[in-house]
Every structure is written in C-alpha cells, then in structure tokens.
Amino acid sequence: MAHEVKDENLAEQGQMNIEYAEQNMPALRAIRARFEKEKPLKGIRVGMALHITKETANLVRTLIAGGAEVAITGCNPLSTQDDVAAALAKDGVNVYGHKGESNEDYYRFLNKVLDFNPNATIDDGCDIISEIHAKRPELLKELIVGTEETTTGIIRLRAMEKDKALKYPIIAVNDNLTKHLFDNYYGTSESTLDGLKRATNVLFSGKMVVVSGYGDCGKGVALRAKGYGSNVIVCEVKPVRALQAKQDGFRVMPIAEAASLGDIFITVTGDKHVIDTHHIEKMKNNAILANSGHFDCEINVKGLEKMAKSKRRIRWQLDEYVLEDGRKIFLCAEGRLVNLAAAEGHPSEVMDLSFCGQALALEYGIKNKGKLKAGLHNLPSEVDEGIARLKLETIGVNIDKLTEEQKRYLASWQEGT
Numbered sequence: 001m002a003h004e005v006k007d008e009n010l011a012e013q014g015q016m017n018i019e020y021a022e023q024n025m026p027a028l029r030a031i032r033a034r035f036e037k038e039k040p041l042k043g044i045r046v047g048m049a050l051h052i053t054k055e056t057a058n059l060v061r062t063l064i065a066g067g068a069e070v071a072i073t074g075c076n077p078l079s080t081q082d083d084v085a086a087a088l089a090k091d092g093v094n095v096y097g098h099k100g101e102s103n104e105d106y107y108r109f110l111n112k113v114l115d116f117n118p119n120a121t122i123d124d125g126c127d128i129i130s131e132i133h134a135k136r137p138e139l140l141k142e143l144i145v146g147t148e149e150t151t152t153g154i155i156r157l158r159a160m161e162k163d164k165a166l167k168y169p170i171i172a173v174n175d176n177l178t179k180h181l182f183d184n185y186y187g188t189s190e191s192t193l194d195g196l197k198r199a200t201n202v203l204f205s206g207k208m209v210v211v212s213g214y215g216d217c218g219k220g221v222a223l224r225a226k227g228y229g230s231n232v233i234v235c236e237v238k239p240v241r242a243l244q245a246k247q248d249g250f251r252v253m254p255i256a257e258a259a260s261l262g263d264i265f266i267t268v269t270g271d272k273h274v275i276d277t278h279h280i281e282k283m284k285n286n287a288i289l290a291n292s293g294h295f296d297c298e299i300n301v302k303g304l305e306k307m308a309k310s311k312r313r314i315r316w317q318l319d320e321y322v323l324e325d326g327r328k329i330f331l332c333a334e335g336r337l338v339n340l341a342a343a344e345g346h347p348s349e350v351m352d353l354s355f356c357g358q359a360l361a362l363e364y365g366i367k368n369k370g371k372l373k374a375g376l377h378n379l380p381s382e383v384d385e386g387i388a389r390l391k392l393e394t395i396g397v398n399i400d401k402l403t404e405e406q407k408r409y410l411a412s413w414q415e416g417t
C-alpha cells in the first residue's frame with residue numbers, strides 16, 4: 001500500500017470528520033451495509049479522481065465494503081481535506097494529494113492512481129479519462145467501466161464521443177436526477193456562498209451579486225444570494241434559461257453591462273473566460289470575483305495578473321489585485337472552485353445522494369461487464385428513482401402510492417371529460 005499525504009498526524013481529526021459526515025449520509029450507509037453482504041465489487045480495482053473530502057471518504061469505504069480495492073487522488077489542487085487524506089492513508093487506502101499541491105503534483109498523483117491498473121474509474125471533470133486516452137491507452141484493455149460526477153466532465157465526454165475517441169463505457173452520474181437536481185442546485189448554492197463568506201466575510205445583504213450561468217448550479221446560487229438580501233443580476237447565453245431567470249425575478253443582461261454594476265461576481269458556467277479582462281476593466285473598486293464552475297478558466301486569472309500592478313495574498317484564499325488606476329479587485333481561491341477551496345464543498349446530506357449514484361453506477365457497470373458499449377451511458381431511471389426512494393426511507397418520509405384504478409387511468413387514453 002502506498003500514499004502521499006500532507007501530514008499523517010492529522011488522521012485522528014480526519015477520522016472524526018468522516019464519522020461526522022457519515023451520520024448525515026444514511027442512504028449511502030444502507031448501500032454500504034448491503035455491499036458488505038453481497039460484495040458486488042469483489043476483486044475490482046477502482047481508480048478515483050474526486051475531491052478528497054469527508055463525504056468522498058465515506059464513498060471510498062462503501063466501495064471497499066463492496067470488495068473493491070481503491071486508489072484515489074483529488075480532482076482539484078485546492079480541494080483536498082488533508083485530515084481526511086491522512087485518515088484514508090491510515091486505513092491503508094492508496095491516497096495521493098494535499099491541499100495546495102502544484103499542477104505538476106496534480107498530474108503525478110493522477111498517474112500514481114493509474115499505476116494501480118484500475119479496472120473501473122471514478123472521475124470528476126474527466127481528467128482521469130483524458131489522461132488514460134491521451135497518455136496511457138495500454139490501460140484501456142483492463143477497464144470495465146467508469147463514472148463521471150460533474151457537468152463539465154460530461155461536456156468533455158460528449159466531445160470525445162463525437163470524435164469517436166471514447167474507448168470504454170462511462171456512466172454519467174451527473175445526469176442522474178438524484179444528482180444534478182440536488183447536488184448542483186442545493187449543494188453548490190449553499191457551499192458557494194459559504195466559501196465566499198469564509199474567504200471574504202463580506203455582507204451579502206444590499207450587495208449587487210452577478211451570477212454567470214443559470215443552469216442547475218447558477219439557479220441555486222442566484223436564489224440563495226437573493227435570500228441573503230442581495231440584488232441579483234443573471235448573465236446567460238441560452239435564451240430559455242435567461243427567460244427563466246427573468247421570470248424568477250432577476251435582472252438579466254450581458255456581462256459587459258453587469259461588469260460595472262456588480263459588487264460580487266460568481267461564475268458557474270463550465271465555460272472559459274466568462275469574466276475577461278475587458279470586463280474587469282469596467283469593475284468597481286473592491287469588486288469580488290469567485291468561481292464555482294469546475295475548472296479555473298471561467299475568470300481570466302492570467303489576464304488579471306497581467307493587468308494588475310501589484311498582487312498580495314491579503315488573507316486565506318483571497319488575493320488583492322491593484323489595477324493601474326488604483327482600483328482593487330479581490331479574487332477568491334485563485335479562481336478555483338470557491339466552495340471546495342475556501343469551504344468544505346457540499347454538505348454531507350446532499351453528497352449522500354450523489355455518492356449513492358456513484359456506488360450504484362459502479363455496481364451496475366460491473367454487473368453488465370462486456371454488455372455496455374464504449375461511450376456515455378445513463379444509469380437506468382429505476383436505479384435513479386431507487387436512490388430517491390432509499391433516501392426518503394432513511395429520513396423517515398412516506399409518500400403516496402398509485403391505486404390500481406389510477407395506474408389504469410394513467411395508462412389509458414379512452415377516458416375523457
């Protein structure tokens with residue numbers, strides 16, 4: 001067993017954090033109990049690139065309970081919780097990563113996971129899958145299935161599929177209803193504002209908050225900012241989503257117009273240079289920039305570096321840039337996922353659902369070994385619905401059932417007024 005973590009002495013705190021998270025992940029606990037008996041992942045080597053958080057540790061333990069061996073690295077240089085990594089290392093898991101690792105280490109760790117010769121992968125942002133296809137294609141022959149956690153990863157995988165470049169089956173966990181309608185919406189909204197607050201301690205009330213992207217993440221972020229008493233402007237490129245934002249009561253305009261109005265800017269698009277230097281040129285003194293989309297390219301940070309006459313790390317996860325004319329611009333978490341770099345990521349309750357999706361997707365992929373074609377697949381809707389049912393059961397919520405008469409009625413077309 002091998003590992004590379006910041007400080008093994010943090011293991012005790014990490015263990016307590018993992019246990020604390022576990023209490024709020026009852027559905028995953030139920031899956032772990034079943035996995036312990038049935039061992040659906042027996043003999044499977046799982047290579048993971050997921051944020052190393054207390055919730056992810058519970059997923060790792062679930063996979064191990066199912067019979068898997070696991071090697072894990074993070075999927076963002078700033079998101080690893082060092083105490084959790086230490087606790088996993090103490091458990092004997094092959095874990096590589098520390099908060100603030102260099103780009104070079106990021107790829108070195110990814111390759112350590114690949115050295116493990118996985119026959120299943122769990123990805124968040126498609127970096128493992130890209131690395132395998134681009135640099136380690138010899139690993140493809142051992143690979144049975146992979147899963148992808150986030151919207152940005154799915155976009156990259158669709159591009160690979162279009163180019164006929166994707167060579168093994170990947171299950172789009174992000175596209176589970178029990179993932180993106182909960183994790184992206186409820187999780188990203190609360191944790192993004194949590195990260196922004198921890199980095200800046202700014203008062204949201206009365207501020208003008210500009211949210212770029214009105215997808216599952218952006219909808220939640222805009223709503224929570226409004227809840228704090230902010231005035232919210234939404235910037236979108238898709239007409240239907242822009243219209244939804246308008247009907248939800250937000251001002252909608254291009255970022256070029258919003259740039260001079262905002263106090264706080266939050267990007268959640270999955271796109272590149274959504275906030276560019278010509279937007280920053282127009283911003284007010286003391287404007288705050290934060291990104292919660294997967295990669296650190298949504299804000300043109302390199303451009304900001306060039307246009308600033310000075311920069312200092314003014315406090316933890318906050319950089320102050322002074323522009324030529326003396327205006328200050330503050331950037332949270334180097335433009336990386338603010339909710340994971342400056343806070344703890346999504347709360348455990350919501351990761352419970354996402355990680356049930358991961359565990360069941362892996363089980364499904366292994367059960368269907370050889371039957372799934374290379375390409376992107378959805379988890380069958382009955383499995384997705386089963387996750388919602390399990391979550392409801394474990395939190396003690398009952399729902400109605402269709403009567404036989406209702407089933408017949410809903411399946412028929414003859415009955416009218």
Ligand SMILES: NC(=O)c1ccc[n+]([C@@H]2O[C@H](COP(=O)([O-])OP(=O)(O)OC[C@H]3O[C@@H](n4cnc5c(N)ncnc54)[C@H](O)[C@@H]3O)[C@@H](O)[C@H]2O)c1
Binds near residue numbers: 180214
């Ligand atoms: N912070 C987190 O923990 C977390 C959690 C889930 C997803 N994500 C990431 O957040 C990003 C958004 O995810 P989502 O599920 O909301 O995606 P989505 O596709 O549902 O929404 C993104 C929206 O951004 C819009 N957009 C694209 N380019 C734009 C531009 N230049 N200006 C304005 N709007 C633009 C799109 O039209 C779309 O409506 C992705 O990168 C995803 O991987 C982060």
